[in-house]
Amino acid sequence: MNKITETLLGLVSDWSGVFDGAFNIREDGGCAGRQSSEHIKIENKTDGPGLVIHVLPEAQGETVYIPACVTHGNIDDLVYNDFYIADGADVTIVAGCGVHTDNEEEARHNGIHRFYVGKGAHVLYKEKHIGTGKGTGLKKIDPVTRIELEEGAVMEMDTTQIRGVDSTVRKTGALLAARSKLIIHERLMTGGSETAKTDFEVALQGEDAGVDLISRSVARDESHQEYRSIIRGNNRCTGHSECDAILVGHGTVSATPELYAGHIDAALIHEAAIGKIAGEQILKLKTLGLTEEEAEEKIIEGFLKG
Amino acid sequence: MNKITETLLGLVSDWSGVFDGAFNIREDGGCAGRQSSEHIKIENKTDGPGLVIHVLPEAQGETVYIPACVTHGNIDDLVYNDFYIADGADVTIVAGCGVHTDNEEEARHNGIHRFYVGKGAHVLYKEKHIGTGKGTGLKKIDPVTRIELEEGAVMEMDTTQIRGVDSTVRKTGALLAARSKLIIHERLMTGGSETAKTDFEVALQGEDAGVDLISRSVARDESHQEYRSIIRGNNRCTGHSECDAILVGHGTVSATPELYAGHIDAALIHEAAIGKIAGEQILKLKTLGLTEEEAEEKIIEGFLKG
Numbered sequence: 001m002n003k004i005t006e007t008l009l010g011l012v013s014d015w016s017g018v019f020d021g022a023f024n025i026r027e028d029g030g031c032a033g034r035q036s037s038e039h040i041k042i043e044n045k046t047d048g049p050g051l052v053i054h055v056l057p058e059a060q061g062e063t064v065y066i067p068a069c070v071t072h073g074n075i076d077d078l079v080y081n082d083f084y085i086a087d088g089a090d091v092t093i094v095a096g097c098g099v100h101t102d103n104e105e106e107a108r109h110n111g112i113h114r115f116y117v118g119k120g121a122h123v124l125y126k127e128k129h130i131g132t133g134k135g136t137g138l139k140k141i142d143p144v145t146r147i148e149l150e151e152g153a154v155m156e157m158d159t160t161q162i163r164g165v166d167s168t169v170r171k172t173g174a175l176l177a178a179r180s181k182l183i184i185h186e187r188l189m190t191g192g193s194e195t196a197k198t199d200f201e202v203a204l205q206g207e208d209a210g211v212d213l214i215s216r217s218v219a220r221d222e223s224h225q226e227y228r229s230i231i232r233g234n235n236r237c238t239g240h241s242e243c244d245a246i247l248v249g250h251g252t253v254s255a256t257p258e259l260y261a262g263h264i265d266a267a268l269i270h271e272a273a274i275g276k277i278a279g280e281q282i283l284k285l286k287t288l289g290l291t292e293e294e295a296e297e298k299i300i301e302g303f304l305k306g
Numbered sequence: 307m308n309k310i311t312e313t314l315l316g317l318v319s320d321w322s323g324v325f326d327g328a329f330n331i332r333e334d335g336g337c338a339g340r341q342s343s344e345h346i347k348i349e350n351k352t353d354g355p356g357l358v359i360h361v362l363p364e365a366q367g368e369t370v371y372i373p374a375c376v377t378h379g380n381i382d383d384l385v386y387n388d389f390y391i392a393d394g395a396d397v398t399i400v401a402g403c404g405v406h407t408d409n410e411e412e413a414r415h416n417g418i419h420r421f422y423v424g425k426g427a428h429v430l431y432k433e434k435h436i437g438t439g440k441g442t443g444l445k446k447i448d449p450v451t452r453i454e455l456e457e458g459a460v461m462e463m464d465t466t467q468i469r470g471v472d473s474t475v476r477k478t479g480a481l482l483a484a485r486s487k488l489i490i491h492e493r494l495m496t497g498g499s500e501t502a503k504t505d506f507e508v509a510l511q512g513e514d515a516g517v518d519l520i521s522r523s524v525a526r527d528e529s530h531q532e533y534r535s536i537i538r539g540n541n542r543c544t545g546h547s548e549c550d551a552i553l554v555g556h557g558t559v560s561a562t563p564e565l566y567a568g569h570i571d572a573a574l575i576h577e578a579a580i581g582k583i584a585g586e587q588i589l590k591l592k593t594l595g596l597t598e599e600e601a602e603e604k605i606i607e608g609f610l611k612g
Contacts, residue, residue: 233580247570258562259580264553267581274539274565275573 001025001032004071004100004132012096012128013067024051026068029077040064040091050080050112055121057086067096073105073137080112087118087150096128097143099165101135108140115146117153117180125157131164138166145172149180151206160187161196162304169197176237178206186215187304190223190251200229204237204266213241218300219251230258233266245274246303248296307331307338310377310406310438318402318434319373330357332374335383346370346397356386356418361427363392373402379411379443386418393424393456402434403449405471407441414446421452423459423486431463437470444472451478455486457512466493467502468610475503482543484512492521493610496529496557506535510543510572519547524606525557536564539572551580552609554602 005027009015022040025033029049036042039059043052053064070077085091101107117123131139141161149155161168174182182202190196202211211231219225231239245253259268277299285295311333315321328346331339335355342348345365349358359370376383391397407413423429437445447467455461467474480488488508496502508517517537525531537545551559565574583605591601 245567247567247572250570252566252568254564254566255576256562256564257576257578258560259578260558260560261551261553261580262558264556264582266553268579270561270563270576270578272563272565272576273574274567276570 001027002071005032005069008069008071008098008100008130008132009067009096011130012098013065013094015067019065021063023065026066026079028069028071028075037062045080045082048080049078051082053081053083055083055085055089055091057088059089059091061090063092063094065094067094068109068111069097070099070107070109073101073103073107073135076106076108076110078110081114083113083115085115085117085121085123088120089118090122092124092126094126097141098130098132099139099141100131100133101137101139102133103135103137105135105137106140107137108142110142112144113146115148115155117147117149117155119150120152122153123155125155127157127159129161129165129168131166139164140167141165142169143171147172147174147182149174149176149182151178151180153177153180156183158185162189163191163194165194167195171199173201174211175203176205176209176211179208180206181209182211184213188215188217188225189220189304190218190225191220192223193221194223195225197226198228202230202239203232203234204239205234207236209235210238211240215243216304216306217253218246218248218304219253220248222250224251225253227253227255227257230260231268232260232262233268234262236263236265237267239266239268241270243272246300247274247276307333308377311338311375314375314377314404314406314436314438315373315402317436318404319371319400321373325371327369329371332372332385334375334377334381343368351386351388354386355384357388359387359389361389361391361395361397363394365395365397367396369398369400371400373400374415374417375403376405376413376415379407379409379413379441382412382414382416384416387420389419389421391421391423391427391429394426395424396428398430398432400432403447404436404438405445405447406437406439407443407445408439409441409443411441411443412446413443414448416448418450419452421454421461423453423455423461425456426458428459429461431461433463433465435467435471435474437472445470446473447471448475449477453478453480453488455480455482455488457484457486459483459486462489464491468493468495469497469500471500473501477505479507480517481509482511482515482517485514486512487515488517490517490519494521494523494531495526495610496524496531497526498529499527500529501531503532504534508536508545509538509540510545511540513542515541516544517546521549522610523551523559524554524610525551525559526554528556530557531559533559533561533563536566537574538566538568539574540568542569542571543573545572545574547576549578552606553580553582
């Protein structure tokens with residue numbers, strides 16, 4: 001594993017030289033290390049690039065790391081990872097991704113992740129994206145996430161992209177069976193002339209399915225973001241979505257959240273707000289001794305954490 | 307003027323046998339009565355069907371009525387009405403529309419209304435739509451509204467459609483100059499197998515322009531509604547939109563409100579909620595002696611008024 005991969009791993013998956021439990025490290029399209037554990041089995045896909053990961057019912061509170069790194073230009077990495085989470089299992093999946101280029105060549109990662117989450121299972125899915133390197137080559141990460149939740153399953157998806165990625169198109173689709181819950185927290189920050197497109201499509205199919213979709217983003221400089229979501233309430237269900245964006249400099253944002261209620265007992269709510277940081281907030285922190293820039297950073301930090 | 311027109315006028319424009327001030331009554335594509343006033347001049351368009359209405363600066367607190375009625379099937383009425391509101395004028399425009407058919411033939415009204423609102427002028431635009439008659443012919447009303455507000459102009463648009471219209475496609479577009487304000491209240495109720503599509507597009511172009519867009523709707527029986535809006539903040543401006551829908555029976559609703567912030571000082575907010583009437587609300591009114599149906603009616607009435 002090269003130095004850049006080590007640095008990227010630290011940034012996206014809390015790597016400190018070792019992973020505790022099951023892991024697979026993808027480096028420039030190859031495998032730089034893999035380990036299955038007693039309850040989490042990682043195998044190569046037989047019909048294309050990527051992994052098949054089986055989480056057994058005995059897995060309770062365990063973690064699997066599957067970071068992917070692109071460490072130089074002229075790489076266009078495409079990978080399909082399929083997760084089969086057994087009924088009743090409880091697992092944390094850490095799927096960070098870093099792309100790096102030091103020259104004028106493009107570095108791209110395109111991960112297609114499919115989750116089949118069994119009855120009553122619980123998944124915490126953490127996905128952190130970053131771009132590094134001083135090259136002029138574009139850094140791109142285009143994740144596709146497909147989620148199928150069986151009865152009573154719960155999935156929390158925590159997805160973060162903090163600068164450095166020139167262009168991203170993020171598509172997430174989910175199909176929810178009875179009493180299953182999906183909680184998504186998205187945090188995005190773009191700067192320079194970066195662009196980010198986000199697209200969520202959630203079908204609340206089973207009775208008492210529920211989704212909570214929270215997107216917080218910051219668009220700095222000349223960057224542009226487009227947010228789209230559709231929540232389809234096809235049964236007795238609850239859906240809530242919330243997208244808040246902060247503008248800094250000449251950043252621009254478009255937000256298009258759609259709600260579709262196709263059942264009398266579908267209860268759907270949406271809120272959105274786009275604007276710059278309120279002057280009073282900056283002023284308050286300045287009176288505490290911070291410079292304008294420090295105050296802005298502090299507020300943005302708090303906003304993205306929230 | 308025929309009996310059906312008289313009835314429709316009562317329903318859509320508070321007609322009680324006479325209009326006070328300027329008016330034009332459109333009946334089945336013809337003119338059933340017209341009167342200009344000292345400060346409001348109504349003329350025929352020279353390049354197509356419809357009217358050119360000039361509201362002079364002297365008009366202060368005056369009203370012009372321009373109702374349109376389709377009183378039988380096999381009518382497909384298309385009309386272009388252009389309003390020129392002088393700087394500083396203050397006018398109320400009542401533009402109700404009723405369609406009626408007693409047989410299997412379609413009755414349709416398609417009104418294209420364009421408003422050029424001068425500096426500092428104030429317009430209250432009231433548009434009430436209804437369908438009547440026991441015919442199986444479809445009753446359709448497809449209004450198109452184009453609004454241009456000059457500096458400091460204020461326009462309030464109050465648009466209501468309470469049942470009886472089998473199909474409606476409502477398009478409203480607005481372009482706002484500096485310090486102008488647009489306030490839209492939409493109230494919609496559909497039943498049976500009616501469909502209603504609503505489409506708002508508001509461009510906040512000038513500094514300190516503002517829009518407040520409130521849509522309240524009730525979808526009963528098997529009816530279907532689609533709401534779309536886009537608010538573009540292209541300058542220092544404020545935009546607020548809110549769409550609330552109540553489902554009754556098997557009604558279905560899709561809401562897609564878009565916000566686009568293209569300027570650091572654009573402050574845009576949106577809220578949406580779709581659901582059925584809360585059980586507690588019904589229960590509360592039932593303890594006061596109302597039947598379930600009466601309680602439901604009462605709640606819907608209050609909701610649409612709000």
